[in-house]
Amino acid sequence: MPPRKKQQTSTTDLDFRAVLWQSADKLRNNMDAAEYKHVVLGLIFLKYVSDAFEEHHNLLVEKQSEGYDPEDRDEYTSEGVFWVPAEARWSHLQANAKNPNIGTIIDDAMDLIEKENARLKGVLPKIFARPDLDKTRLGELVDLIGTIGLGDKESRKQDILGRVYEYFLSKFASAEGRLGGEFFTPQPIVRLLVNMLAPYRGRVYDPACGSGGMFVQSEKxxxxxxxRLGDISVYGQESNPTTWRLAQMNLAIRGIEGNLGQRAADTFHSDLHPDLKADYILANPPFNISDWGGEKLKDDVRWKYGTPPAGNANYAWIQHMIHHLAPTGTAGFVLANGSMSSNQSGEGDIRKNLIEADLVECIVALPGQLFFTTQIPVCLWFVTRNKKRKGETLFIDARKLGEMETRVLRVLTDGDIKRISDTYHAWKGITPHGETAPEPYQDVPGFCKSANLTEIQGHGYVLTPGRYVGAEEVEDDDEPFEDKMRHLTAQLKAQFEESAQLEQVIRENLKGLGYGF
Structure with a gap:
C-alpha cells in the first residue's frame, strides 16, 4: 500500500518562510548557518520541481484514456514542465524519510536531475550523505518541507526560490558574518524595473544577477x-557561488535558457561577457561596496567618464553597465540614494560627465523599508544612449508611495508600479508596445518633473528628485481668506489655553514631588 500523503499547506495560506526557519532549526545544532542553508535550499529545489511535476503528472493520469502517457518525458518538456525521474520525486524521498540512508537517497536524486539537465551539471548540492549530517533530523526536515505546497499554480506565479533565499539571507546574515550589500531584490522593485524597461525581445543582462529574479520577471x-518564452536572450553574472547555483536552479525550473557563465566570478575583475552589448540591463548591484579592488583597475576601458573611487563601487557599476549597452539599449538599476548627490572622491565629476553626455534618462526616488535585509534608502537610475527627449531628464519622487506589509517592510502596490511606469512611458511618448502613448506627459508638482540640462546644472548636477519636483499642490477649499484666518486664530487661541493648563498641571505635580520652580 503506498504511503499516505501528508496534508500540504499552500504558500497562499501559510507564511512558508516561518516553516522554513523551523526547518533550519532542525540542523542548527550540528551545522553552521552557511552549511544548513545549502541543505534547506537544495531540498526546496527538489520539492519545487517535484510539486510542479506532480501537478502535471496528475493531469496526464486523468487523460490516459485519451492516449496521454504520464511517464513520457516529452509530455512534460513540451509544456515547459521540469521532468523529474521517479527516484527523485518528493513522494519517493518522503517515503524514505525514516530510512538511515536518506542522505544518499537525496544525493542520488540530485544526480538523476543533473543527468536530465546538462545545464545543472555540478550545480545542485550533493552534501546530504555527509557523516556529520544527522540523518534523523534530515528525515524530519524532509517531512516538514513536505507540508509546504509549492507546486500549485498560484504559488508558481511567485519567485519562490528567490523569496526563500531573501528570507534565509536576512536570518543568517549575522551568523555567517555577512555585511549588508548582498541581498535579494524585492519582487515589487523587480516588477517596476521590468515594467519601465519593457524588455520584449533582445539581449537582457544582469551583471549582479543574484538568484535570477530579474530574468524570471522579464520572461513573465x-x-x-x-x-513567447525565448524572445529574450538572458546573460548574467554572479560572484557568490551559492547564489550563482541558485540562479541556475531558478532558471532551469522555469525552462529559461540563460548564459550565466561557467562559474561564479567577480564582474569587475573577471567579466564573463566581455563582448556583450545588451538591449536591456536590469540590476541591483550591492550598494556602496568598498573592497571591490578598484585600485587594480585604474586604467580600465570601462571608465570612460572618470575613474571610480577605490572606496565605493557605485560609479563602477554604472559605467560597467553603460559599457555593455547596445547603441539603442537602456539600463535600469537600483542604487543607494547617495549615488544621486555624492561629491566624494570624484563621484560628482563622473556624475557631471554622465549628465553632460546626455545619458541619464530618468531617476526615481523610492520609499524606505522596501528591503528585508537593509534599511538603506534607494533609488532607480535609467540610462540610455538613445534618449527620446534629448537634453532632458525625468525625475519621479515616489517616496510617499507603497503600503506597510509588516511593521518593518513596505511594498509597492500594483497601482504604484503602474503610476510610476505609466509616467515614464508617457514622458517618452511611447507605450511598452511601441505605440504612441495615449496621454501626453505633464509635470505633477510633488511627484514628477522633466528637467533640462540648465536646470540640472543649476542644482550642481545633483539628481535627487525632491529638488526638482517641488511641493505637492494643495487643493483650494474656496474658503475666503478672512474667514480662514478668523477660525485658524480661534483654533490657535484654544490651543494656547490648553497648553497653559497643561503647564500648570505639570508644575503642580513637580511641586508635589519636591521639585517645584
Missing part, C-alpha cells in the same frame, strides 16, 4: 504581453 513580462 514577455509572456503576459503576447510574446
Amino acid at each position: 513580462f514577455v509572456e503576459e504581453h503576447g510574446g
Whole structure:
C-alpha cells in the first residue's frame, strides 16, 4: 500500500518562510548557518520541481484514456514542465524519510536531475550523505518541507526560490558574518524595473544577477504581453557561488535558457561577457561596496567618464553597465540614494560627465523599508544612449508611495508600479508596445518633473528628485481668506489655553514631588 500523503499547506495560506526557519532549526545544532542553508535550499529545489511535476503528472493520469502517457518525458518538456525521474520525486524521498540512508537517497536524486539537465551539471548540492549530517533530523526536515505546497499554480506565479533565499539571507546574515550589500531584490522593485524597461525581445543582462529574479520577471513580462518564452536572450553574472547555483536552479525550473557563465566570478575583475552589448540591463548591484579592488583597475576601458573611487563601487557599476549597452539599449538599476548627490572622491565629476553626455534618462526616488535585509534608502537610475527627449531628464519622487506589509517592510502596490511606469512611458511618448502613448506627459508638482540640462546644472548636477519636483499642490477649499484666518486664530487661541493648563498641571505635580520652580 503506498504511503499516505501528508496534508500540504499552500504558500497562499501559510507564511512558508516561518516553516522554513523551523526547518533550519532542525540542523542548527550540528551545522553552521552557511552549511544548513545549502541543505534547506537544495531540498526546496527538489520539492519545487517535484510539486510542479506532480501537478502535471496528475493531469496526464486523468487523460490516459485519451492516449496521454504520464511517464513520457516529452509530455512534460513540451509544456515547459521540469521532468523529474521517479527516484527523485518528493513522494519517493518522503517515503524514505525514516530510512538511515536518506542522505544518499537525496544525493542520488540530485544526480538523476543533473543527468536530465546538462545545464545543472555540478550545480545542485550533493552534501546530504555527509557523516556529520544527522540523518534523523534530515528525515524530519524532509517531512516538514513536505507540508509546504509549492507546486500549485498560484504559488508558481511567485519567485519562490528567490523569496526563500531573501528570507534565509536576512536570518543568517549575522551568523555567517555577512555585511549588508548582498541581498535579494524585492519582487515589487523587480516588477517596476521590468515594467519601465519593457524588455520584449533582445539581449537582457544582469551583471549582479543574484538568484535570477530579474530574468524570471522579464520572461513573465514577455509572456503576459503576447510574446513567447525565448524572445529574450538572458546573460548574467554572479560572484557568490551559492547564489550563482541558485540562479541556475531558478532558471532551469522555469525552462529559461540563460548564459550565466561557467562559474561564479567577480564582474569587475573577471567579466564573463566581455563582448556583450545588451538591449536591456536590469540590476541591483550591492550598494556602496568598498573592497571591490578598484585600485587594480585604474586604467580600465570601462571608465570612460572618470575613474571610480577605490572606496565605493557605485560609479563602477554604472559605467560597467553603460559599457555593455547596445547603441539603442537602456539600463535600469537600483542604487543607494547617495549615488544621486555624492561629491566624494570624484563621484560628482563622473556624475557631471554622465549628465553632460546626455545619458541619464530618468531617476526615481523610492520609499524606505522596501528591503528585508537593509534599511538603506534607494533609488532607480535609467540610462540610455538613445534618449527620446534629448537634453532632458525625468525625475519621479515616489517616496510617499507603497503600503506597510509588516511593521518593518513596505511594498509597492500594483497601482504604484503602474503610476510610476505609466509616467515614464508617457514622458517618452511611447507605450511598452511601441505605440504612441495615449496621454501626453505633464509635470505633477510633488511627484514628477522633466528637467533640462540648465536646470540640472543649476542644482550642481545633483539628481535627487525632491529638488526638482517641488511641493505637492494643495487643493483650494474656496474658503475666503478672512474667514480662514478668523477660525485658524480661534483654533490657535484654544490651543494656547490648553497648553497653559497643561503647564500648570505639570508644575503642580513637580511641586508635589519636591521639585517645584
